[in-house]
Structure formats: C-alpha cells, structure tokens
Amino acid sequence: MTTIQKASSLQDDHLVILCSSVSALSRYGLGHAEIDHVRNNFEKTDRKLVLFTGTGRHVYVLKKDKKDNPWKTVELIRKAGASTCTMLNEHKIKAVTIADTDDRSEHLLALAEGIALANYQFLKYKKNPDKEKNSLVSVSIFSKSVKPSALSELTILSEATTLARTLVNEPVSWLSAQQLSKEFEKLGKDAGFRVEIFNKAKIESLKMGGLLAVNKGSKQPPTFTIMEYKHARARNKKPIVLVGKGVVYDTGGYNLKTGTGMETMKCDMAGAAAVGCTLYAIAKAKLPVHVIGLVPATDNRIDGDAYVAGDVLTMYDGTTVEMLNTDAEGRLILADALSWGEQYKPELVIDLATLTGAAVAAIGQHGIVSMGTAGDRVKNKLKTSGNATYERLAEMPFWEEYDEMIKSDIAEIKNIGGPYGGSITAGKFLAWFVKSPWMHFDIAGPAFLPARDGYRTKGGTGVGVRLLFDFLKNYSN
Ligand code: BES
Ligand code: ZN
Ligand code: ZN
Secondary structure, three states: OOEEEOOOOOOOEEEEEEEOOOHHHHOOOHHHHHHHHHHHHHHHHOOOOOEEEOOOOOEEEEOOOOOHHHHHHHHHHHHHHHHHHHHHHHHOOOOOEEEEEOOOOHHHHHHHHHHHHHHOOOOOOOOOOHHHHOOOOEEEEEEOOOHHOOOHHHHHHHHHHHHHHHHOOOOOOOOOOOHHHHHHHHHHHHHHOOEEEEEEEHHHHHOOHHHHHOOOOOOOOOOOEEEOOOOOOOOOOOOEEEEEEEEEEOOOOOOOOOOOHOOOHHHHHHHHHHHHHHHHHHHHOOOOOOOEEEEEEEEEEEOOOOOOOOOEEEEOOOOOEEOOOOOOOOHHHOOOHHHHHHHHHOOOEEEEEEEOOHHHHOOOOOOEEEEEEEEEEEEEEHHHHHHHHHHEEEEEEOOOHHHHHOOOOOEEEEOOOOOOHHHHHHHHHHHHOOOOOEEEOOOOOOOOOOOOOOOEEEEEEOHHHHHHHHHHHHHOO
C-alpha cells in the first residue's frame, strides 16, 4: 500500500504541482527561468506536464485543465495522478510531495488517489517480487485545506479498493469458496464487523437449491457468508443489504466456455470482493449506517454429477427453475442470496455481479450496467456517486415485457431469456426473488481489464467499492 499523509513542509522533496496559476509556482521554490519555461509550454503548446530533474529534486508541474463539470475535472486529475505515478516509478522515486496552486482539497485528494491506485501491484506469485516492485511508497500532501478526516478516509478507501483487486487477481488454485470466506473473516476481524459463514451442511439444510446446483460439479464445498456492520447511530432504520456474486471460477459448466472466454473467469467473484471490501471500508471509516453483506460462493465446473441443461431446480424460496444453460450460474446463486436477504426487511438491496457478457457488449469497460426497482431518489443518488467516483452507472430499461422472456413451459421461470437483452433478462431473473427496493449492478465490463486504463490497473479493478462507499457516506433516508 502506498501511504498517504500530510507534508509539514516542502524542504527538498520531489514535487508534483497541480497548476492553474503559473506565477504561483514561485511559492514552491521554482526560479524565474523555470516559471517562464512552464508558461511557454502551457500557453504556447498543448503540453500538460513540464518536468524539471536537474537539481537533484524532481519537480513535475501538471496543468490543471478545467472541464465543464466538477466531477470530470476531478477524474482528469486522478488520471494525471496515474501518469505521474508511472514517471515517478521510472525515475525510481520513493517519496513524493504533492501540492495545488489553488490548494483545493478535492483536487489534491484526487491526485493522491490517482497515484495510490495506479501504484497497485499484484506480485504474490513472482519469484523476485523485489525486482519488480515499484519504488514509490509514499505520497505527502502539502496543503492547508485537506482535513485529516478526509485523508484517513482516502487511505481506507484506497486500501479497500486494492484489497478487492487482490482478491479478484487471486487464482482459484488459491481462492476457493472456503478461502474467500476466510478472507472475509479476516477483513471483519481487522475492521470490526461481524462475519458468519455457512458451510455445505448448513446450506443443504437451508435448501439453497441454486447455490447447491451450481456447486454439484465441484470438488470444493460452497459457502454462504453473512457480514454485518451496524453503527450505534445508523442513519438507516432498516438494513441496507449488499449481495455479491462469488463464483470463484466460471468454466461455464457443461455449457463450457471456450479458451479466451474462460481465461479471465477467476474474476467472477468481483461482486463478492466489492461487497466484502465495502464492508471493510465503511467499518474502518465508522460510517453511521447499518449494512449487511451476503456472498454465496462456489466454483462452476464439470463433473460426473454436475448439473446439466434441462434440470429443474427448486430454489431457497421454493421457486422452480428450468435450468437451460449451466453458464448462467450467477443468477442461480444470487437468487438464493436475494431471497435470504428478504428476512432482514431491508430498506434497500443492491447486488453486484459479473453477470453477463451482454452487459459488456452493451457498454464495454467504462461503466456499470444498472437496473432495478428502487425509487428515483435512490437511483439519482447512486448516479451521483457513480459520477463522483467515476464508476458510472448506465441504467437499462426494465419494462414488464422482459418478464415474459424468462417464463418457463414446465417450471415457473427459466434461467435464460432470448438472444437479445441478455443483461436485462438476467436482471429480471433476479427481480423474481426480491420484494424490497432493489438495484442490480452488472459489473462484467469494468471488473477486470485486459490492460491498464489510467489508475485502473490491469486485471482486477476493485470496481464497486468506491461507488458504494460514496453512496453510503452520503446516505440518509
Ligand atoms: N461470468 C459470466 C459473465 C461474464 C462474461 C463475466 C464476461 C465477465 C466477463 C456469466 O456467468 C455467464 O457466463 N453469462 C452468460 C449467460 C448466458 C449463458 C445466458 C453469458 O453472458 O454469456
Ligand atoms: Zn457463467
Ligand atoms: Zn459467471
């Protein structure tokens, strides 16, 4: 983890300066010639970065471009942080101080966030991790405006996001369903929230037919994890329930995926990681809320006893499901978790899942496909948090006509719709099992990236943690 703290003075530190006023650069020890050089670059070229390395200390001056919208400006700064992070590491710099000529707290925090998130690495399986390790370990913020509380919140949130990334990056050879539950237990101990794990026998006694069906082809037992964080003065009277898809590996089952489709399927528990790490973050930050996290977990594999297309399942709530594609497994395990969640009489349920290729086809990796039955107030608040964290939400239609597409001839519903609107029919399947106000976030696009994109590193992104944290922080009912 990159540490983030306040800088008491500037001294001879390596510096990154967010600059909207060139003349203000004299405050940071830049001479006339240097300032003129920056001015020439910023005013006469379209360069956004000027770098001084001559004097032993490195100074990076970043031009602060203002977008038409405050949250777009903030995102631009996060991205500038990410490119600066690459350069700092190329120059083998260990510690850097950041400043802003406007001394705007939200801009400095965004810069620090961009640097810290971009500096993440997953080196557990490298033979010589030290050789590949980034040099940068610490970011100090030189500012009067940044509050200590905002700083500790950023530290918690970056840590939680990178924890989620690591869980996603862990292969199933290590991260079985049981291991995932143990990781949640560790997070609970560390941050102070309650964790209860149901084992296979308990899941059988509860008749969670969806989770058990998907698990039939596996040598590893399923788990069902319940996490609970309750602040003494929670703003919500009834709990908010978060549900995360915990498919630790998705081969597709007998509807087997092909090579490239399967390659990244260790990411199929990204929803679960987001839920566990959100609980971690809100508990560490002691947000005044009451949140319950539910994670059904298993791998989806082939075996002599594995479930097959045509099977009819009886779910935890008694619904019969004609199971027509073993690769539509996520909705089966989520359905049981969603109907389990109803007993808490939640005021809001949100599930996160790498649920459909159709969501990726619809909007790619730059946003979250969203749909659900929550009211406009909640939807708007979620959208605002999505923009603020740049984990943006794209809402799909959720018309009742889609309900028809999952009706079954021989059971109540079936686990696939037609060839079109696949992310919506998946959502409709989930909706069958929830009566409370509910939102479904299909994170199949942004959960796992084939290449770095700004401060989102290659592989697991930890998507969902920053979004949910922001939403819960601003929650009131
Ligand atoms: N885990 C996949 C969805 C997925 C695709 C996640 C790409 C991340 C990236 C899910 O279980 C799945 O296989 N869905 C099927 C559903 C279909 C059989 C109705 C799909 O989208 O193809
Ligand atoms: Zn699948
Ligand atoms: Zn899946």
